[in-house]
Amino acid sequence: NIGGDLWNIRPLLERIGYRILSTYTGDASIHDIAKAPRAKLNVLMCHRSINYATQMFWEKYALPWLKVNYIGVAETARSLREMAEFFDDQTLTENTEKVIAAEMERITPALERYQERLDGKRIMLFVGGSRSHHFQHLSEELGMNVVMAGYEFAHRDDYEGRQVLADMKETAISRVVPDLHYERESGCEPPADLEQKKDELGGHLLDYEGMIAHMKKGALIVDDLNHFETEAIIRELQPDVFCSGIKDKYVVEKMGVPSRQLHSYDYSGPYTGFDGALIFAKDIDMAVSTPTIKYMKPPWRKKESGSDA
Structure with missing residues (x-):
């Protein structure tokens, strides 16, 4: 529940008619977690941290x-629709469409204004978990060009999808962090129509396609950047905004490039759901539009000009 992500999603799910038994978030309780096995569907947002x-x-x-993504307008709507499709319940399906329609009517005018202002802006995404993938959808919805995306602590399946897991070889780390497996509890059986549901749900049920499947031709894919590499790539790609975490924020801003945190949201956020899309758009618009950051002189420019100012 980074920066209150769930707080934007819970009201949507409750308006549709879902009963949330348990959440694996920072504000969860042990009693909530103990109820998790009684659920009918487990929705997975961050593939790396909780898969x-x-x-x-x-x-x-x-x-x-079910692999969901509540970051971005279209992705939030897609995730809600696939949840309803999994349960194959007419009431849930109708309520889902009503909620999506109401939210779209409410946010579209403001979203279109930000789309006009952000169209063509170049954005770089270097985040943990699945966020570099998730935020590509929202960035592109706003008309921005994702020129680089990558993770700090991802595994191969976060990039290439879970289909690579079967071919991955055990390494020395497997002795420290073993690949655990569990015996099926007596009386626990999967839905009878599970295979049919997997076909219907676009590859998101018990599966994840990875970030590379979404990358545009010509965009740069990175992994575990250090600060030297970050500076070199910024000089080369010249982004309008760099989205990452606190370790990179001030290094990037000293280069005269605005930075937004996608972990703690710089005391803003949350960026999930329909409301979150507007908050993200507003924050990015403020970041790229303010002239303040242009007055930052990185150390190498000070040395070139011979000025200490």
């Missing part, structure tokens, strides 16, 4: 998981 738990629930309790 081990969802896989455990699947192996032990036959609890299916």
Whole structure:
């Protein structure tokens, strides 16, 4: 629940009619977590941080998981629709469409204004978890050009999708962090129509396609950048905004490039759901539009000009 992400999503789910039994967030309680095996569907937002738990629930309790993305207008709508499709419930389906229509009517005028202002801006994304993938959707919805994306602590399946897991070889780290598997609990059976649902849900049920599948031709894919590499890439790609975390923020801003945090949201956010898309658009617009950052002189320019100012 980074920066209150769930707080934007919970009201949407409750308006549709879902009963949320348990959440694996920073503000969850042990009592909530204990109720998790009773759920009918496990929704997975961050593939890197919590996919081990969802896989455990699947192996032990036959609890299916659905890869969702609540960052971006279209992706939020897609995730809500696929949840309703999983349950194949007419009321949930109708309520989902009503909620999406109401939210779109409410946010579209403001969103279009930001799209006009941000169209063509160059954005770089270097975040953990699945966020560099998630935020590509929202950035592109706003008309921005994602020129670089990557992760600090991702695994191959975060980039290439879960289909690579079967071919990955064990390494020395496997002795320290073993690949755990679990026995199926007695009486726990998956839905009878699971295979049909997997075909219907666009490859998001018990699967994840990875970030590379979404990357545009010519965009740069990176992994675990250090600050030297970050500076070199910024000089080469000349982005309008760099989105990362606190370790990179001030290094980047000293280069005269605005930076927004996608972990703590710089005391703004959250960026999830329909409201979150507007907050993100407003924050990025402020970042790229303010002239303040242009007055920052990086150390090498001070040396070139012979000025200490």
